[in-house]
Amino acid sequence: MLKVTKFGGSSMADAKQYRKVRDILLSDPSRRVVVVSAAGKRNKKDHKITDLLYLCYAHTLYGVDCTGVLEMVSSRYIAIRDELGIDLNLEEEFAALKQRLDAKSVTQDELVSRGEYFSARLMAAYLGFQFIDAVDWVKFTLDGEVDKARSYAALRAMVSGRGVVTPGFYGLMPDGHIRTFSRGGSDITGSLAAAALDAEVYENWTDVSGILMADPRIVKDPLPIPEVTYDELRELSYSGAQVLHEGAIYPVREKNIPLNIRNTNAPDHPGTMIRERFDSNADPDRFITGITGRKDFSVVSLSKRGMSNQVGVLRKILTVFERHNISIDYTPSGIDNVSVVVPTEAIAASLYPILAEIQQEVRPDSLVVHDQIAIVAAVGRQMAFRPGISGKLFGALGQAGINIRIINQSPDELNIIIGVDNRDFARAIQVLYESFAI
Numbered sequence: 001m002l003k004v005t006k007f008g009g010s011s012m013a014d015a016k017q018y019r020k021v022r023d024i025l026l027s028d029p030s031r032r033v034v035v036v037s038a039a040g041k042r043n044k045k046d047h048k049i050t051d052l053l054y055l056c057y058a059h060t061l062y063g064v065d066c067t068g069v070l071e072m073v074s075s076r077y078i079a080i081r082d083e084l085g086i087d088l089n090l091e092e093e094f095a096a097l098k099q100r101l102d103a104k105s106v107t108q109d110e111l112v113s114r115g116e117y118f119s120a121r122l123m124a125a126y127l128g129f130q131f132i133d134a135v136d137w138v139k140f141t142l143d144g145e146v147d148k149a150r151s152y153a154a155l156r157a158m159v160s161g162r163g164v165v166t167p168g169f170y171g172l173m174p175d176g177h178i179r180t181f182s183r184g185g186s187d188i189t190g191s192l193a194a195a196a197l198d199a200e201v202y203e204n205w206t207d208v209s210g211i212l213m214a215d216p217r218i219v220k221d222p223l224p225i226p227e228v229t230y231d232e233l234r235e236l237s238y239s240g241a242q243v244l245h246e247g248a249i250y251p252v253r254e255k256n257i258p259l260n261i262r263n264t265n266a267p268d269h270p271g272t273m274i275r276e277r278f279d280s281n282a283d284p285d286r287f288i289t290g291i292t293g294r295k296d297f298s299v300v301s302l303s304k305r306g307m308s309n310q311v312g313v314l315r316k317i318l319t320v321f322e323r324h325n326i327s328i329d330y331t332p333s334g335i336d337n338v339s340v341v342v343p344t345e346a347i348a349a350s351l352y353p354i355l356a357e358i359q360q361e362v363r364p365d366s367l368v369v370h371d372q373i374a375i376v377a378a379v380g381r382q383m384a385f386r387p388g389i390s391g392k393l394f395g396a397l398g399q400a401g402i403n404i405r406i407i408n409q410s411p412d413e414l415n416i417i418i419g420v421d422n423r424d425f426a427r428a429i430q431v432l433y434e435s436f437a438i
């Protein structure tokens with residue numbers, strides 16, 4: 001039995017967190033493979049090591065000395081080493097890195113990858129685990145995709161019965177250069193390791209007790225979601241909640257490995273379990289899994305008498321958006337009208353050409369743009385084929401005096417999407433949370 005664990009930046013921030021990680025690993029011997037992030041913030045005012053490394057690279061790019069910034073990085077790791085009494089000559093490695101930086105022989109990706117590299121070296125030495133560098137198993141193809149077959153085989157060949165620590169976030173290009181994933185990419189490394197080793201579970205340890213039912217900046221102390229499917233997670237992340245790097249889903253999902261979000265600071269909390277499907281439901285009376293949303297959408301609405309009887313009108317409208325390379329979020333429609341919902345930011349630069357082209361090609365009776373619209377999504381697999389859920393949802397919003405501008409639900413009933421004015425956004429989420437979660 002083998003569990004792959006990934007510890008994020010806040011779990012690696014200082015010696016106190018290293019001790020918690022060790023206790024978590026010692027409490028379950030099947031937690032044998034550990035993927036780590038660079039050290040994160042110790043408090044709100046602190047800096048993430050990865051941010052400092054990007055900053056350091058920007059200095060060198062403009063010929064500004066970055067000794068001070070690099071020292072902020074090295075001193076964080078040296079302090080952890082000294083407090084934990086780890087025997088590792090970091091000074092020598094940082095000096096060598098500085099020399100290569102001065103000689104301009106370090107790429108940005110290589111420099112920023114050092115955060116995870118030093119985290120993994122330290123953690124491996126602290127635990128007495130084997131250190132496996134990510135360059136020795138995470139292999140990219142020339143077009144920058146992970147070569148899963150080669151990467152999986154390489155990791156499998158190196159992992160034996162002993163515990164291992166490997167850095168997240170980066171791997172090796174065919175030309176021998178280091179390449180990093182996008183920010184937050186250690187999640188992907190963990191997922192790849194779990195898939196490579198056919199792990200029983202991929203545990204992603206962070207600083208919250210799982211995915212929350214609603215944004216804690218809007219709802220006070222929202223409940224964590226015990227179980228969520230991949231499809232629900234996609235809906236929840238798309239409209240707001242950001243928990244995992246999107247790229248972390250595919251490797252484990254492909255192999256049907258459950259993904260468990262856990263809290264390093266509350267290790268006994270079961271967190272959130274993410275799976276393809278659940279055979280039974282932990283809480284059969286909870287119809288809504290989560291409530292999420294985003295502000296600042298624009299809605300382009302047009303009506304044309306007799307539109308429902310004409311062939312090709314919708315295609316013409318959508319083609320205009322396609323020509324301007326705008327991805328459309330929702331298209332609620334009536335008999336003789338249709339609306340196209342897109343983030344305001346995405347459409348701002350091409351709004352007037354789009355309107356002009358629609359005018360010319362479709363000749364609508366009316367064409368208007370509504371701005372400052374927020375989208376709120378109630379997501380839940382248990383809503384399907386259960387009468388009364390949307391009634392309750394609309395009733396709650398109506399009672400709170402919130403006007404609904406858009407309604408959208410697909411027949412799979414995984415979510416109910418509503419559009420409200422931006423100014424009603426937070427209250428809509430609050431009202432829905434209160435009527436469904438408690």
Ligand code: ASP
Pocket residue numbers: 008009037038048050051115168169182183184185186187
């Ligand atoms: N350290 C990287 C970042 O801050 C990658 C990660 O932590 O997942 O984005």
